Amino acid sequence: MAKSGKERSAKAALKRIEYDEKELRHRLRLGTRQMLDELMAWNDIKEISEAIQNLILNAHALGPTLSYQAMESPRHKVQISENVARMFRDESLAELRRDPGDEHFTP
Numbered sequence: 001m002a003k004s005g006k007e008r009s010a011k012a013a014l015k016r017i018e019y020d021e022k023e024l025r026h027r028l029r030l031g032t033r034q035m036l037d038e039l040m041a042w043n044d045i046k047e048i049s050e051a052i053q054n055l056i057l058n059a060h061a062l063g064p065t066l067s068y069q070a071m072e073s074p075r076h077k078v079q080i081s082e083n084v085a086r087m088f089r090d091e092s093l094a095e096l097r098r099d100p101g102d103e104h105f106t107p
Contacts, residue, residue: 024052039055059071
């Protein structure tokens with residue numbers, strides 16, 4: 001005899017509790033979603049949850065050092081050129097000469 005929808009749902013709920021499953025929800029912007037879609041296509045994966053699970057398992061298998069490189073978030077690095085640093089220093093010194101304030105050093 002086939003189980004009813006309620007019975008299947010109850011069994012699934014018990015399994016989620018037994019295995020301590022947690023539902024993850026995450027919003028992706030278009031570019032990131034496109035990358036996920038490409039990864040899934042390259043690996044013939046149809047379900048997002050399978051792709052995410054595989055990414056987590058494979059990143060973890062890399063260990064602490066390599067997984068850090070794989071999971072590192074791209075950050076914008078601000079680099080100040082020598083010309084800009086020199087201009088800032090010169091302007092700062094000029095301002096100190098105009099209004100020395102409480103500074104106890106000679107510019």
